[in-house]
Amino acid sequence: xxxxxxxxxxxxxxxxxxxxxxxxxxxxxxxxxxxxxxxxxxxxxxxxxxxxxxxxxxxxxxxxxxxxxxxxxxxxxxxxxxxxxxxxxxxxxxxxxxxxxxxxxxxxxxxxxxxxxxxxxxxxxxxxxxxxxxxxxxxxxxxxxxxxxxxxxxxxxxxxxxxxxxxxxxxxxxxxxxxxxxxxxxxxxxxxxxxxxxxxxxxxxxxxxxxxxxxxxxxxxxxxxxxxxxxxxxxxxxxxxxxxxxxxxxxxxxxxxxxxxxxxxxxxxxxxxxxxxxxxxxxxxxxxxxxxxxxxxxxxxxxxxxxxxxxxxxxxx
Numbered sequence: 001x002x003x004x005x006x007x008x009x010x011x012x013x014x015x016x017x018x019x020x021x022x023x024x025x026x027x028x029x030x031x032x033x034x035x036x037x038x039x040x041x042x043x044x045x046x047x048x049x050x051x052x053x054x055x056x057x058x059x060x061x062x063x064x065x066x067x068x069x070x071x072x073x074x075x076x077x078x079x080x081x082x083x084x085x086x087x088x089x090x091x092x093x094x095x096x097x098x099x100x101x102x103x104x105x106x107x108x109x110x111x112x113x114x115x116x117x118x119x120x121x122x123x124x125x126x127x128x129x130x131x132x133x134x135x136x137x138x139x140x141x142x143x144x145x146x147x148x149x150x151x152x153x154x155x156x157x158x159x160x161x162x163x164x165x166x167x168x169x170x171x172x173x174x175x176x177x178x179x180x181x182x183x184x185x186x187x188x189x190x191x192x193x194x195x196x197x198x199x200x201x202x203x204x205x206x207x208x209x210x211x212x213x214x215x216x217x218x219x220x221x222x223x224x225x226x227x228x229x230x231x232x233x234x235x236x237x238x239x240x241x242x243x244x245x246x247x248x249x250x251x252x253x254x255x256x257x258x259x260x261x262x263x264x265x266x267x268x269x270x271x272x273x274x275x276x277x278x279x280x281x282x283x284x285x286x287x288x289x290x291x292x293x294x295x296x297x298x299x300x301x302x303x304x305x306x307x308x309x310x311x312x313x314x315x316x317x
Contacts, residue, residue, distance in 0.1 A: 008261045011207070019223050022047050029046055037068075053241045075078050087113070182218060193307075233250060249278065259278045263282070264282055267287070268290040273298070283313065285304055286305050
């Protein structure tokens with residue numbers, strides 16, 4: 001990695017950069033789709049849908065060809081072998097970090113197989129035996145979806161989903177996120193240690209993400225309880241989502257620095273473009289959800305393979 005500039009602050013994307021959140025994203029998407037009797041998507045398929053916010057996630061989930069909800073993680077940190085005997089692309093979490101195989105892969109997979117055999121679930125029905133336990137039993141009693149199920153299902157009649165259908169699914173996904181913001185997600189290996197080292201050096205730390213703000217904050221605090229982020233800014237916090245640079249400007253104001261003194265670290269073209277729009281440094285990581293070849297085409301200031309390489313970006317204050 002060759003980066004001439006030294007920065008006073010590092011701003012991070014969240015999903016695919018600091019934390020492997022795809023298991024929780026897939027769970028929320030598939031449970032929301034399941035409420036409407038629609039088939040879900042595999043973890044790999046959901047990985048290709050993220051980066052542009054929950055509304056666009058919902059749109060892509062509707063437009064994508066349904067894929068089997070397979071057990072892609074075997075609970076050891078390794079991807080399950082595909083039919084050709086190879087390994088599926090998977091997050092680089094360690095064995096200790098990866099939880100037991102999440103219900104988002106066990107429950108919905110069985111749930112959708114049953115729905116194909118028995119027909120769509122009745123409105124408001126939840127699978128109490130196979131799905132994950134609901135926090136405090138609240139979801140079973142009050143319903144995670146809410147609203148008029150009959151009218152909501154009618155929104156899906158169009159071949160191309162209407163904006164009303166997209167918004168309906170986005171709201172359902174957000175409700176599942178709020179219910180379980182950090183159930184199966186885990187920090188990437190080495191990220192926590194790097195954040196703590198940067199903090200010890202006096203480097204300003206911030207998070208700028210398109211994940212809803214009300215979800216981003218608890219995820220950051222749960223994943224990194226010992227790290228004091230100067231700012232966590234998510235979607236719906238009064239500013240447009242990335243690649244609009246407004247959140248970068250707001251974060252830099254809070255850190256009392258100029259955008260040129262900060263670098264945005266992310267795993268997608270959205271992050272590189274946001275950094276360019278803001279006039280700050282742009283560093284892309286190879287361990288996230290973005291395809292390295294596509295990231296290279298965006299020409300970030302640097303592409304890094306390991307979290308500890310980020311220590312080279314900042315001056316010691």
